[in-house]
Amino acid sequence: MQKYWVPALERANAILALLAAEPSDLRLIDLSNRLGINKSSMYSLLNTMETLGWVVKGKGDTYSLGPALGSLSAAFFRQFHLLQSxxxxxxxxxxxxGETIQLAVLNGRHVLYLAKEETAAPVRVVSDPGMRFPAHATSLGKALLTQFDYDSLRELYHDQEFEAMTPYTVTDLEQLWEQVKQSKINGYACDLQEAVAGFYCIAAPVYNHSDRILAAVSFTMMETAWQEKFDLARDEIVDLARRLSQRAGHTRT
Structure with missing residues (x-):
């Protein structure tokens, strides 16, 4: 809830996100200007984060992510042995x-890509582990959003403008909710050129032992392959999600 919000943590999160995108490029003054945080506050934040090992200062007084975050990331990935599975x-x-499969989790209103399994398909999927993408524009995101009811989804997007990544991207909450509802019924979600023009995706959610969605997996392909392989890809991605759910301790069918 907003009344329990801690602004300093929000600012620290914004700093980390910017450093993740542009490591070793930004100085204190650059971060201050980019994020609209005054220099004295930025100095305090960076000093604290550096002491905690969240960031490190390198040559030219530029900052990058620190070793403490690597430890936390490793601990996160160990939770369910999800990557190995x-x-x-x-x-x-x-x-x-014969198409690339990706694995992602929900990170706020974005999907965070964790891993992918590539094939010899002629077109390479450019989203790599560690990248983030708006959840509303992806099949992975919509599969992950099926954990929400309407009120929870509205709360998640209460102050969000829906960025149109392509002419096909959903642009408001009601459109998104209709797609999420249909994905709940189907057991899978689709992205019809909504994230990247020319690409089609189908995703299914992965559940843990307590019947909660912990991740999602997807196929990505071009239009011709989509028309030829949709049924095969749908059945395969749903089955892959089922197998991963079983390995995470999920027993419901």
Missing amino acids: FHEEAASSAKRV
């Missing part, structure tokens, strides 16, 4: 369909 299970699915 993904690579063990996804290889056979990618081979059967």
Whole structure:
């Protein structure tokens, strides 16, 4: 809830996000100007974050992410052995369909890509592990958003303008909710050129032992492949999500 919001943490998060995107490029004054935080406050934030190991200051007094975040990231990935399970299970699915599979989690209103299993498909998917993308524009995001009811979804996007990544991207909450509702019914979600023009995706959610969505997996392909392989890709991505859910301790069907 907004009344319990801690502005200093929000500013620290903005600093980390910017440093993740532009490591070793930005000085204190650059961060201050880019984020609209005055220099004295920025100095205090960076000094604290540097002491905690969240950031490090390098040559030219530029900043990058620190080792403490690496430890936290490693701990996050160890939680469910999800990456290992993904690579063990996804290889056979990618081979059967002949298209790239991606794994992602929900990070606020974005998807955070964790891993991908590529094939010899002629077009390479450019989203790499560690990248973020607006959830409303992706099949992965919509599969992950099926954990929300309407009120929770509205709260998540209460102050959000829906960025149109392509002419096909959903542009308001009601459109998104209709797609999320249909994805709940289907057990999978689609992205029809909504994230990147020319690309089609289909995703399914992965559940943990307590029947909560912890991640999602997707196929990405071009239009011709989508028309030829939709049924195969749909069945395969749903089955892959089921296998990963079982490995995470999920027992409901």
